[in-house]
Amino acid sequence: MEKEILNHISELKKNISIVDLDKLDRNWKSYGRTKELYNLALIRTGLKSVRNFLTENNEIRLLSTLEKIEKNFEDKKIEVVLQDLEKLEKLTKTIKTKTKTLTFSPPLELPLEIKDDILEDINELERCFNYSCFRSSIILCGRLLEISLHRKYYEITKNDLLEKSPGIGLGKIIAKLKEKKVNIAPGLSQQIHLINQTRIFSVHKKSSTFTPNKDQTHAIILFTLDILEKLFK
Secondary structure (H helix, E strand, C coil), X not given: CHHHHHHHHHHHHHHHHHCCHHHHHCCCCCHHHHHHHHHHHHHHHHHHHHHHHHHHCCCHHHHHHHHHHHHHHHCCCHHHHXXXXXXXXXHHCCCCCCCCCCCCCCCCCCCHHHHHHHHHHHXXXXXXXXXXXXXXXXXXXXXXXXXXXXXXXXXXHCCCHHHHCCCCCHHHXXXXXXXXXXXXXXXXXXXXXXXXXXXXXXXXXXXXCCCCCHHHHHHHHHHHHHHHHHHCC
């Protein structure tokens, strides 16, 4: 967000430095006047964006500076406006922007044997996601599924795959659960494929890198938590 607002201020400086306000009073059909009307619209949009940013961050002092800039611009004091924009740009770099953090609710019903591990992983998942560590978030989703699917298989068969088949993949666990008539959510196999790809790309050098974005990661997290909820209902 800080980078975005600095871009707005930079664009404002550029547009204000080239605008010719006197042309706005000339023949309305002229090309020059049309061009300056366009520049003026860009400037007003930029000023509005800066105002919204400062308002959201409760920067009263800088809002006062912006009001001064707006007034001087209306009075056509372009040199003064450009000087004040330089000051505003420097001060904006010192603003600590408010960040929105997301929290993820754990499943309501979890076996006591895995509850602490699941809750700890979800807390770590929140931290990774809110700090934009998206590949780490997806890898943690894999761990959540691994813990939960192993536990589900043990509850049904009383066989511990961690002892009998250490290193068994998630896909094979799902196949074993299906053999036991456990209802598996549609799309889980595709989810696990994506998680496995993320694990591989994160550990081994590949010709192309898989870089999930925020929305993709958020969707994977929500789907993972929904699967956990349904597994232990």
